[in-house]
Amino acid sequence: MSVHDDLSTVQRCLDDLSRSVGRLEQQLGSGGLEMRRVRTDAAHLRESVALLRDAAAQPAAPRKPELVTIPDTPYDDSLWIDTDDEGLGARDRHAP
Numbered sequence: 001m002s003v004h005d006d007l008s009t010v011q012r013c014l015d016d017l018s019r020s021v022g023r024l025e026q027q028l029g030s031g032g033l034e035m036r037r038v039r040t041d042a043a044h045l046r047e048s049v050a051l052l053r054d055a056a057a058q059p060a061a062p063r064k065p066e067l068v069t070i071p072d073t074p075y076d077d078s079l080w081i082d083t084d085d086e087g088l089g090a091r092d093r094h095a096p
Contacts, residue, residue, distance in 0.1 A: 003056050
């Protein structure tokens, strides 16, 4: 299936969900917290699918990795004064 077909299927399912939520509201009433949450969640799903549909309609631009320039100048030695060489022990001590 293509993305367009999948989005159409999801949209049909959301339409079915909206109809079912409407029927439940008629039977249970719309004042309860649970019903408001279900109605709100269904609306959020509808908005999310609309965003997906918009994103899928736009052609994806090829993404170039962001290059990071690493300078050739040496690091400042004062950055390493209070550290141990990892895995080698302290500067003034010898390995056992």
